[in-house]
Amino acid sequence: MAELDRQVHVDRNLALELVRVTEAAGLAASRWMGRGDKNAADGAAVEAMRRAFDTVAISGTVVIGEGEMDEAPMLYIGEKVGLYAKAGGGPEVDIAVDPLEGTTITAKGGPNAMACVALAQRGGFLHAPDVYMEKIAVGPGLPDGVVHIDASVEENLKNLARAKKCEITDLVVCLLDRDRHKDIVKRARAAGARIMMIPDGDVSGVVAVSQADTGVDIYMGSGGAPEGVLAAAALRCIGGQMQGKLLFENDEQVARAREMGIIDPNRVYGLEDMAKGDVMFAATGVTTGPMLRGVRTVPGGAITHSIVMRSKSGTVRYVEGHHNFALKPAAFQG
């Protein structure tokens, strides 16, 4: 019993530690908001997140990160992070990061950019290669399999409307505003649905299906596969259904994925295939969106707005951080 209590305590602390990590990245990225330099914004977020991880009481391995070791100096796939990474000890966990989800949005001062992190027990995350993933997601409380990634747009909308006891004209489909989605948009509109296009940031696009006040009923279309895993981790915590299918553009990508353990390139991944076991997800808003407020600068500091959630307990916490730069070490000011 004492051991269980101790573990529960450690886990709770870990959830808040994750917020510290996303806050650091969010604060750093926000300094670059609207400056037209997406690489600088991303670099600042990566560096701050990497530094923040050094003080988190885990022995973590990055499995969704900034790229391969030779292409990313920090938070590369396979990098060991956390207080115990070198010394050993501490909970052994896998980490998925997107220090700045929405680099272009941040550079343009647009809405809905955030810093995100997810954590799972070892082996909990799909090791997704950096390719596109076809995604479909709906919110909680619907019959299992109400939509399917291999079904047509029309069929999915019809089944979803029936399950929600509404008309297709009541449904809102969220997707990334991309030419490759023209067909989905045309067919969904012809079926009667309304479309909400987002410029970037499909992690929050997917998560929107599980948040009643966003008005989004279904997410469709392709985006980054790593972002798919992060979105799956979030949905595992707040509920909802999601499927993903990796989209390979050439044989080289298929071969690379095979090296990462992906044998069947046509496999349909469910939520549990992408993020299984006990999972935690945290994000801090960089610019304001439906889920999170962006970083607000105040005299001598800044205010951050974050979300942290855990699949095991289903608890969702919103955290407002008031940061005093006079007292906070420079490294964490962003």
Ligand SMILES: O=P(O)(O)OC[C@H]1O[C@](O)(COP(=O)(O)O)[C@@H](O)[C@@H]1O
């Ligand atoms: O812009 P593309 O090539 O359609 O890629 C879509 C992906 O880019 C994003 O919109 C944002 O990515 P960045 O943070 O790298 O700008 C993701 O949310 C999404 O998965």
